[in-house]
Amino acid sequence: MTAAVRLQASPDSDADALTSASNLLQLARGKTADDRRRLLQGIADLCNATPPGAEASPLLGEIFMIIARQAEQDIRKVLSESLASTAWAPPALITMLALDAIEIARPVIAASPLLKDQDLLRVLVEATLEHQIEVARRPRISSAVADAIIDRGDPAILTALAGNRTAQISEAALGRLIAQSQRIAALRAPLTRHPRLNEALATELFLYVGQALQEAIRERFQISEARLAAAVDAAVRPPLAEPIGIDDALVIDHEEMERRLVEKLDAAGQLRPGFLIRAIREKRLSLFQVGLATLCGFSLDQVRAAIERRDPEALFLLCAAAGIDRAVFSAVVQEIRALSGGWPGHGDGQDQPRPALSPSAAARAFRALIGGAEA
The missing domain is CATH 1.20.930 (Transcription Elongation Factor S-II; Chain A)
Known part of the structure; x- marks a missing residue:
């Protein structure tokens, strides 16, 4: 012994x-x-x-x-x-x-x-980023520790927490993580698989993820397209923020101001489909066109040509290339028609449900359809 x-x-x-x-x-x-x-x-x-x-x-x-x-x-x-x-x-x-x-x-x-909440909170305050990431990964951390991690707002620590399936994270805290996923792309995939994600939070997360993760959310929760469209509509109701950092004393034409705003958002990684939907809901068609051209990589003339066609097919392909979900396309095209004198037209009949396309496939189809057409 x-x-x-x-x-x-x-x-x-x-x-x-x-x-x-x-x-x-x-x-x-x-x-x-x-x-x-x-x-x-x-x-x-x-x-x-x-x-x-x-x-x-x-x-x-x-x-x-x-x-x-x-x-x-x-x-x-x-x-x-x-x-x-x-x-x-x-x-x-x-x-x-x-x-x-x-x-x-x-x-x-x-x-x-032997490490209690107060010890873990001390590590979050006093130790390095690597220590804080390990705290976020620790199995079964309490809701108090999870809240403190979210308060810190560091992308690497938040990503570690999002991937911790045993963390005792509250519904409100998970909602805060989903809100952070709008700016931190690495959060989206682990949140889509999170065991505490419910249907209401999944509907909110749907607004920020790409097509593959949107399909995963649909399969997991069986959320109807009508409900998803309503969620997108609710998300775009607040008024668009005014452009930041442009000197109001400068005399700049309206299109140039919108171009600068879109460039700033794009450079910051904040130009997303939700911004385009908000623009059209706020009846800012030219801002929608500039943002759409930037987000999907086509010229402004090609975007305008897509809108001024006898049918909405080209516009649908552009919206899909930009990542706008097909569930909301019908509402988007109706808003555009109200702002553009009825363009695009209905073609051979009323608009029909359209298949899901990946952004790359939609971009290829748009090039084949409209090519280098000018407005």
Whole structure:
């Protein structure tokens, strides 16, 4: 039986414990490879000899604290790995290791049952970005910790949290993550698969994701296209923000101002299908045209030519190339007709439901249909 077990079994083991402690401390101060090997083996033996549910002696805790303060990084890393899953280690030691270099901190942040919410919140405040990501990945973190992570708003930490399926994240907090996915694309795929995603939140997320993830949402929740169209309509009702950063004293024609706004949004990665839908709902047809041309990579003349056709086929292909969902195309084309004197026309009859197309396929079809046509 090892000294660590005898230390708890009998008061007569004090001498053995002191001898063991003295040996470990002497090895921790040693510089040779053999000292390191024997110290690592001693740490492992002490940890393995402590049965589950047992309490470590104060002397053993003191030994580990001294080692953690004095030993070099590789020794502290082994200590962290050895104590990561134990419930008997000194809490102060675990907290110390959690704030150490990330290679040392990672095992205890991931697994230690001794780290409480206040300890994890301290790591979020005091430690590096890598430490904070590990906290976000930690299994079964509480809603309080999840809320604190979302409050920080860092994309890498939020992405780690979105991928943590065991986190105790509230519906309100998940809604905040979905709102963040409008600017952080990496959040969208893990949120689409998140076990706590419900139909209402999925309908909101639908507005921010691409076609493949939209199909995944449809398959998972069986949301009707009518409801999705209503969600998009509700999302675009707030008025569009005025262009930011353009000197009002400058005399710039309306089209040039809209072009600058679209360029700024595009450069910031904020030019999305939802912006185009908002523009047309706000009866800003020229802004819709400029944004559509930029988002799908065609000229403004080609966009205008698509609108001024006898049927809406070309406009449908353009909207699909820009990522506008087919569920809302009918409403979009009706708004455009009201603003453009009835263009595009109805062709041979009333508008019919249209098949889903990927943006690349729609762009190819549009080129084949309209080519280099001018308005």
